[in-house]
Amino acid sequence: VSGLEIRHAEPADHARVTAVLDDCWGGGRHMVDMLSRLFFIHFRGTSFVAERAGALAGFLVGFLSPAEPAEAYVHFVGVSPEERRSGLGRTLYERFFELARANGRTQVSCVTSPLNRGSIAFHTALGFEPSPPKAGYDRPGEDRVVLTRSL
Numbered sequence: 121v122s123g124l125e126i127r128h129a130e131p132a133d134h135a136r137v138t139a140v141l142d143d144c145w146g147g148g149r150h151m152v153d154m155l156s157r158l159f160f161i162h163f164r165g166t167s168f169v170a171e172r173a174g175a176l177a178g179f180l181v182g183f184l185s186p187a188e189p190a191e192a193y194v195h196f197v198g199v200s201p202e203e204r205r206s207g208l209g210r211t212l213y214e215r216f217f218e219l220a221r222a223n224g225r226t227q228v229s230c231v232t233s234p235l236n237r238g239s240i241a242f243h244t245a246l247g248f249e250p251s252p253p254k255a256g257y258d259r260p261g262e263d264r265v266v267l268t269r270s271l
């Protein structure tokens with residue numbers, strides 16, 4: 121991850137993140153619909169952007185749960201295809217873990233589709249435990265795996 125600059129997200133990052141999002145995930149899924157600009161406004165202090173020479177390399181959008189005082193939640197994480205498997209996803213999560221711990225959080229969670237094997241393998245490598253698929257967890261008619269990790 122040398123040569124990368126990691127900083128907090130800003131509202132102006134939303135347009136470039138969404139511009140690459142569907143390509144980044146591959147194959148016809150409309151991930152843009154899940155990432156409103158409001159995250160880059162209200163959760164910018166708990167979200168991170170990684171850049172290499174000014175180009176977007178990766179991002180993590182997360183927040184400290186307002187309802188669950190022990191929990192932090194990651195809504196979205198993505199690394200550009202050319203930067204993958206070099207530790208950037210792990211580095212972004214480590215920054216988030218550090219921030220969550222500093223704010224008294226003891227657990228981090230996120231959700232993913234049971235079809236997203238890469239995401240489940242990545243989170244497992246980072247110490248998350250996947251739940252069995254839960255029907256209708258995030259929206260009607262769709263299963264989700266809930267991944268949790270203690271801090």
Ligand SMILES: CC(C)(COP(=O)(O)OP(=O)(O)OC[C@H]1O[C@@H](n2cnc3c(N)ncnc32)[C@H](O)[C@@H]1OP(=O)(O)O)[C@@H](O)C(=O)NCCC(=O)NCCS
Binds near residue numbers: 205206207210
């Ligand atoms: C998932 C994603 C964020 C991983 O980022 P990355 O920078 O490539 O991950 P890292 O290089 O930090 O890898 C960390 C660990 O996860 C493992 N890992 C990462 N991607 C993996 C994959 N597709 N399959 C299996 N293991 C994987 C690595 O081997 C590494 O393990 P190790 O440290 O024990 O060797 C990236 O592939 C991506 O953006 N995918 C598309 C978006 C997505 O699915 N996001 C998650 C849903 S919100």
